[in-house]
Amino acid sequence: MLNEQQLHNTAMEVVGKQLEEDGFEFMTVNSELKKDPQFVCLKDKKLHFVIVRAVQYPSNPIHYDGILMEKVRTHAEKFEARTYFAGVGLAHADDYELPLTQDAPFAINYQGLQEITLHG
Numbered sequence: 001m002l003n004e005q006q007l008h009n010t011a012m013e014v015v016g017k018q019l020e021e022d023g024f025e026f027m028t029v030n031s032e033l034k035k036d037p038q039f040v041c042l043k044d045k046k047l048h049f050v051i052v053r054a055v056q057y058p059s060n061p062i063h064y065d066g067i068l069m070e071k072v073r074t075h076a077e078k079f080e081a082r083t084y085f086a087g088v089g090l091a092h093a094d095d096y097e098l099p100l101t102q103d104a105p106f107a108i109n110y111q112g113l114q115e116i117t118l119h120g
Helices: 004-021 066-077
Strands: 025-029 039-043 046-056 082-092 106-110 114-116
Touching: 004 025, 004 039, 004 046, 004 082, 004 106, 046 066, 066 082, 066 114
Parallel strands: 046 082
Antiparallel strands: 025 039, 039 046, 082 106, 082 114
């Protein structure tokens, strides 16, 4: 079975590939669990902070910890950076109920970056 770090690394690959395809330039990449943000990128001369989380089926990858995201967004503001959440849902491709292993194919549920903006 894959451990939490391996799941996180898989999510990082998915998000990193998308950021690269979308023209983001990586300034910092941090794949350490719970060390946020995972990506600090530059695009159009603007800084972007990206928080990546891997979740396993049946958890919904678009749900995030609002308190954490607000803390990161407040920190990002000091750098005039935009903040994004990138949730990646992972499941066994053959049967979502089976555990994830290194040699099993994955089903990936990634719906792109969600920008975190000031509420209120």
